[in-house]
Each structure stands twice: as structure tokens, then as C-alpha cells.
Amino acid sequence: MEVIDEGKIMISNNVVIEQNVHIISDVSIEDNTTIAANTFSTNFDHGYSDITKGVMVQGFIYKETTIGEGCFLGYGSGYTGRYKIGLALRCRF
Numbered sequence: 001m002e003v004i005d006e007g008k009i010m011i012s013n014n015v016v017i018e019q020n021v022h023i024i025s026d027v028s029i030e031d032n033t034t035i036a037a038n039t040f041s042t043n044f045d046h047g048y049s050d051i052t053k054g055v056m057v058q059g060f061i062y063k064e065t066t067i068g069e070g071c072f073l074g075y076g077s078g079y080t081g082r083y084k085i086g087l088a089l090r091c092r093f
Helices: none
Strands: 010-011 022-024 027-029 041-042 045-048 058-060 065-067 084-085
Touching: 022 027, 041 065
Parallel strands: 010 027, 022 041, 027 065, 065 084
Antiparallel strands: 045 058
């Protein structure tokens, strides 16, 4: 798990996180969620507005990210940028 700038990773009750999972920055993981092996989740994208500079020097674009109650993030999946998923939430991208 990795936090960038002043981000937080919030993990609620009865959450299972398997091996080789990479979670970055402000991500909220709600109750009864399973995150299978070899997955990643982040709340940001790299900025890229100046084509004369490399992507790694252009900062980040942060977005609200929630893995809601009762989610199952399958083996090898990846989630980036702004998303809210879960039992009581419709997917919003």
C-alpha cells in the first residue's frame, strides 16, 4: 500500500486483501469487500497537458474513489481514476 501527498487508505470491517495487491493514495474500502490477488487500485491519473515534458514531471489528477460494501475485485484487475463501486452504488466513471 502506498500513500501519495496527504492521501489516506481507509479500510472498514471484514475486508479481505489477498497477496500482491497494490493500493495507492486516497481509496476508501468499505465493509465485506474482497480484493483478490494481483490487483491494483488508485485514485489518480498522471497529468499530461504539455507534450514537451515527460509524464512523470506533470503531477497527478486526483479523483474521489470508493470501493463500496460487498465488492469483489477479481484476480488481476485494475482500477484507476475516479470510480465508485459496490452493492448500493451504480458504477460511475
